[in-house]
Amino acid sequence: xxxxxxxxxxxxxxxxxxQAVPIGIVSIGVVIAIVFIFKSVNYELFSTIVFLISxxxxxxxxxxxxxxxxILTVLSKPVSYTQFxxxxxxxxxxxxxxxxxxxxxxxxxxxxxxxxxxxxxxxWFVLPIAGIIAHILWTLISxxxxxxxxxxxxxxxxxxxxxxxxxxxxxxxxxxxxxxxxINNYILPAPExxxxxxxxxxxSLSGKLFHSLLYIALLSIIGPVILNHKELxxx
Amino acid sequence: MDNIIKVEGLSKSYSxxxxxxxxxxxxxxxxxxxxxxxxxxxxxxxxxTTTLLLMLGxxxxxxxxxxxxxxxxxxMGIRAKIGYVPENPAFHKFLTGKELLNFHAELYxxxxxxxxxxxxxxxxxxxxxxxxxxxxxxxxxxxxxxxMGQALLNNPDLLFLDEPTLGLDPIGIVDIRNIILEMxxxxxxxxLNSHQLSEVEKVCTRVAFMKQAKIIETYKTSxxxxxxxxLFIKIIGKEI
Numbered sequence: 001x002x003x004x005x006x007x008x009x010x011x012x013x014x015x016x017x018x019q020a021v022p023i024g025i026v027s028i029g030v031v032i033a034i035v036f037i038f039k040s041v042n043y044e045l046f047s048t049i050v051f052l053i054s055x056x057x058x059x060x061x062x063x064x065x066x067x068x069x070x071i072l073t074v075l076s077k078p079v080s081y082t083q084f085x086x087x088x089x090x091x092x093x094x095x096x097x098x099x100x101x102x103x104x105x106x107x108x109x110x111x112x113x114x115x116x117x118x119x120x121x122x123x124w125f126v127l128p129i130a131g132i133i134a135h136i137l138w139t140l141i142s143x144x145x146x147x148x149x150x151x152x153x154x155x156x157x158x159x160x161x162x163x164x165x166x167x168x169x170x171x172x173x174x175x176x177x178x179x180x181x182x183i184n185n186y187i188l189p190a191p192e193x194x195x196x197x198x199x200x201x202x203x204s205l206s207g208k209l210f211h212s213l214l215y216i217a218l219l220s221i222i223g224p225v226i227l228n229h230k231e232l233x234x235x
Numbered sequence: 236m237d238n239i240i241k242v243e244g245l246s247k248s249y250s251x252x253x254x255x256x257x258x259x260x261x262x263x264x265x266x267x268x269x270x271x272x273x274x275x276x277x278x279x280x281x282x283x284t285t286t287l288l289l290m291l292g293x294x295x296x297x298x299x300x301x302x303x304x305x306x307x308x309x310x311m312g313i314r315a316k317i318g319y320v321p322e323n324p325a326f327h328k329f330l331t332g333k334e335l336l337n338f339h340a341e342l343y344x345x346x347x348x349x350x351x352x353x354x355x356x357x358x359x360x361x362x363x364x365x366x367x368x369x370x371x372x373x374x375x376x377x378x379x380x381x382x383m384g385q386a387l388l389n390n391p392d393l394l395f396l397d398e399p400t401l402g403l404d405p406i407g408i409v410d411i412r413n414i415i416l417e418m419x420x421x422x423x424x425x426x427l428n429s430h431q432l433s434e435v436e437k438v439c440t441r442v443a444f445m446k447q448a449k450i451i452e453t454y455k456t457s458x459x460x461x462x463x464x465x466l467f468i469k470i471i472g473k474e475i
Contacts, residue, residue: 003342004341005338005341005342006342009327009330009338012329012330013327013329016329017329068325069321069323069325070325070326070327072291072293072319072321072325073319073321073324073325073326073339073382073385073386074339074342075293076291076314076317076318076319076386076395077314077315077339077342077343078311078312078314078315078342078343078344079314079342080311
């Protein structure tokens with residue numbers, strides 16, 4: 001199901017085209033954000049920031065093969081679109097996860113010394129893991145959207161992100177609760193902690209965003225199944 | 236004779252915002268036998284590339300059937316037996332020429348003798364000296380040669396060529412012609428989309444003329460009584 005050649009090639013692409021550079025620049029913003037966040041540890045906002053970083057990181061790499069037709073010579077070989085998709089995603093995730101762990105741990109070290117806060121030992125594990133999970137989910141979202149939206153790019157991703165962010169600010173809490181309850185009851189059970197946070201109405205804007213994206217990502221996993229219907233090489 | 240390609244009643248239209256535009260391919264049927272070099276000719280926008288992309292399974296037809304080697308064209312097994320040279324070659328620019336061929340060889344599932352096959356292919360397509368250079372530094376002609384190379388790695392039984400001589404210098408054109416003739420001698424089947432009528436005349440065993448999404452005439456090149464260029468003008472006309 002996974003093409004080793006495509007995974008290897010994707011890793012090579014990420015390293016050689018220096019796509020880690022913009023991630024490094026954005027990570028400076030993350031470090032600064034953490035310094036402020038850590039006064040009231042807000043995992044949700046933190047995860048939202050990781051989403052933004054992952055957007056920049058993953059969209060371009062998944063999209064470029066589709067946009068300029070490189071995919072045509074690949075898919076003329078014994079490789080299905082699903083195989084291409086999953087292998088590409090795996091390549092991005094493997095490099096991205098390493099970068100995120102390094103970034104998160106560096107940020108924690110800097111933060112802990114900068115604000116002189118005694119952090120729970122759990123934080124050292126939870127944050128990098130949360131980062132990786134967020135990265136994986138966003139990679140799947142990006143890859144799925146790149147497949148269905150012609151010309152999908154970083155700009156499109158940021159616009160979609162802004163629309164989603166904007167929409168969440170005007171949706172009343174009760175509506176969000178109703179949607180989550182509906183998904184929980186009829187589509188996909190949510191983790192209890194997630195439901196409780198909604199019920200207690202302690203949900204921050206970024207928290208809503210994180211949970212909404214989590215659900216979209218989980219549902220987007222079905223994407224590869226229907227990807228074979230995509231038309232390629234169209235002028 | 237065995238049909239390697241069998242296309243029946245193929246139609247394809249593109250739609251935009253739900254509105255269907257004109258048909259790109261209109262009820263096209265043809266067969267290509269084993270060992271034939273089939274030239275697909277026509278003016279720009281006639282539907283030649285769309286037909287080729289439909290055959291490769293990159294586009295879904297509105298109606299009609301496509302069989303390659305007697306099987307549906309979405310059968311993964313037949314992909315190991317075909318090669319494809321696109322009209323506009325686009326490759327991963329961060330790779331060197333040799334790395335790119337290695338990557339495509341791995342996609343074909345070539346493991347044993349990969350180094351030898353890639354090395355011989357680099358010589359065959361005239362990129363031996365440039366094998367260590369990044370693809371981003373390649374000229375249009377070099378990319379075209381590389382495109383030919385990735386399509387031939389598996390020694391395909393069926394080769395799809397879309398304007399393979401575009402951007403090539405005269406030596407490159409002769410090299411591609413020789414590769415096609417060599418494959419023809421080996422009994423391979425080739426489907427060739429091209430505007431280079433003089434080249435088509437030299438390598439093809441049969442040609443089809445496509446105009447406004449339909450195939451209007453088919454000829455064996457051995458039976459032609461006039462040059463392909465004259466025939467093209469006569470058939471396609473001036474009201475393209």
